Amino acid sequence: MPAWPVYTGTDEPHDGVAQLPDPPPWRAFDGGPVLPVPAEDDHDSPERRYRAATYRATRESVELVNAALVLRRPLLITGPPGSGKSSLPYAVARELQLGPVLRWNVTSRSTLQEGLYQYDPMLRLLAANRMARQNGLTQAAELPKADGSPAEDLRLGPLGTALLPYERPRVLLIDEMDKSDLDLPNDLLNVLEEGQYEIPELVRAAPHTPTVRLMVSGSRNHVEVSGGRVRCRAFPFIVLTSNGEREFPPAFLRRCVRLHLRMPEQAHLEEIVEAHLGELDTDARQMITSFLQRSSSGELATDQLLNAIYLTRIPGLEAPSRRELAETLMAHLGPVTEFDDY
Template identity: 65%
Template structure:
């Protein structure tokens, strides 16, 4: 039987992803050859594991994550800095056992090809020159696939038997063309690698390296098509608007600053105990300042950690907390001499 919700927000790992209903007919994919999804294993760094375990999803977040999973659509997460936009994908990947999160950090220079694959023709030319003068038996095999690696988006769209998790971080920092360039790839769930298409008659199957590891996977005739559409999270700080055609292909989640109850739960999760009196004072102070500008939950956690870990007096702690929680984008004031 289908399962709703698949993602519960409890951070307890389970295999509920196998009980997703079939996709809508217009979002069904049939990529081959089917690949086994990787386990997280020991690949997860302690900070990413902690981020996943301590993330606290709101009921709205749980509902929209499940909508994206059921519809096989990307999830566009917008909101102020520090509201947990990028942490969400790690929490979902851990709970649903989707393997290591693939991450693509966007800058103003990012292009679609950066996310799909990287090809280094200079290294191939160097290898060819190194082979010159050797006998045929001595020449190492250095085909195109030895100088090509799939990027995070390209890896996520491989025909894995269960979805991979992909974070496209700060899409609002991209060039104006990138959201439109993503439309076709995310809509069709496939792409081509022209360098491999050109050699497909001679080498129909190429073993290429994937993002984040030296593991190789087969790519047939230079074409990649997904089998299970990946769980794609695109984050935005709301610094720009996106084309309507892009927005209608995404499920949109708008995060707000957490309230008192949510902050208390976040602090409890990070420190594995109830906030003490001083931590509760810092939470109250943090909330009282939220309306005056952007603040990040990390700033509050830093202040609470130092209050717990140092032997500073109350007055010094208050002064330090004030310095640790400036409004984001505010220029620090220089000390006077």
């Protein structure tokens, strides 16, 4: 397979990421020891696997995904709700066989530390109970007091896990960045630029505990971290999504490849509906046309159309009820910009 495109936007998994060109000299990372990318998790959400299989990429999205992969830069995706922003990373992970997608759902209270690592008191309890069983004790309270190592309470977050020295890029979705605290984009700058971070608690403990095992995000697997420092090897494919509710700092924007998703045109929308619901009938085509007409006078999301078409196929619904339901489900999400005749 040629070096470009690595991601093709097709529905066929392949090993094209092995042909990914070398990074620019200023984006080369040398973390280690090298870790294999975990296999796809059979217990992952069926909804996530479905998203990946039914996503239909545009030419522009294929081009910019490849640009982000080759340049080792995050991909910032903006666009209206329902335009497929959060589905794209699942499609890329599926096609390029990059393992389970890591996900960080951002809120106004999210911090950089939360994305990198988290304190989880349950980890200490689980470890104590496991040791108790190994020692034939009935409960953890019978054990000698733990040594208080900070590693006993730490778990790597989604961003912290993505930056481990994997041999191939992990896929990380940082969803709804525009809902974050104003400082978070700036706080991310150094980590995304350097491809590394420190865990101060482990750096301080390094003289007497140089290597610790930490649980990673999204699974019960553990990795070894030495000296409290993590540095990536293959820079992760990071997708940040935004509904456009706020502006980001120029310093943050220039470190991202930017993709704006628009409302699909007729042919693309038909492909999307067909991927989800099978062959289109006359009613479905008419509903797609109506959806596009209505979207010109107010904001609509593609999943509203999918819900409406799905209901029209339920046995027993009479035509008038189908039309009424479709109109209700395809209500505008915001102010109507011009007169719209239902």
